Amino acid sequence: MQIEISAKKRTLQGKGASRRLRGSGTVPGVIYGGESPAQAIQLDHNSLYHQLKQEAFHASILSMEVEGQKERVLLRDIQMHPFKLQVLHIDFQRVDPNKKIHMKVPLHFMNEEIAPGVKLSSGIVSRVLTELDVSCLPKDLPEFISVDLADLAAGNTIHLSDLQLPEGVEVPSLVKGDDLPVATIVIPRAVAAEEAAAGVAAADIPTTVQKKEGVAKEGEKKDAGKKK
Incomplete structure (x- = not known):
């Protein structure tokens, strides 16, 4: 444009x-x-x-x-x-068309709603970066860079090296060896607490059943003794 x-x-x-x-x-x-x-x-x-x-x-x-x-x-x-x-x-x-330029380009985050960490784990996308410093010739300058979150699970992170960069575009941070985090999915404390409580409740169920079975067996033994 x-x-x-x-x-x-x-x-x-x-x-x-x-x-x-x-x-x-x-x-x-x-x-x-x-x-x-x-x-x-x-x-x-x-x-x-x-x-x-x-x-x-x-x-x-x-x-x-x-x-x-x-x-x-x-x-x-x-x-x-x-x-x-x-x-x-x-x-x-x-702008000199034959010289590379350094420019901050916005990041566009895609597929947040279908990311496994959001859809299955009720997580929230944390955007660590919202723009990216790039180096390229003027003709290769993108209006934005897409960040696809479609496969991002809870607790996982997308780094600079995971991005699909347009042809001719470089990220100075990567060239220097700094593979910075771009986005991650975190689980809110409230959701984590609910899941922990649900896990504890689920763990208690077999114990309760076993106790009831044990009481029933003792009752059967007593009844059997009375019959004899």
Whole structure:
């Protein structure tokens, strides 16, 4: 999916100029990287705010048009107001199609409801990671990486080495030898306590039956003695 974004060159800079831009519904920003010098830009706040709600906007190569000239960029940094729903500043990095990039990509968890640990053991999926730092060429950058939980049993864990990565995508952590956990299924204490109680109750049943059988046999012996 190609996401397009429009911006204008920004000539006035400084805190005062940026404050006035924000007051007029505009977000100050910058494009840097590549062989071109850094360029100060400004973007429409409402349009940008709605685009930031898209997950793909944060992990995709964006097509930015700056006064008729298009550039391929990555979102690198966002500064938000401490309590207002307002974007204060935004940074983009130019993309070289022949150089690898490092990017955080969201993880999409699939088949949670049919995982044996959930369906059979009443467990809960614990997501250790929600995004993954990957390295690849811009053309190979995935919007997300799927994590299939269809075969995950209670107490088991999916690690980075278990993921099906798209072609051309590497995980720096794995290259370094860090096979980090991604997701696991845990049994809630309440469920574990109920199962333990049920196990104790089940273990008591044969004992009770044996006692009753023993009492019955003793009664039979007494009756037999009286008859004699």
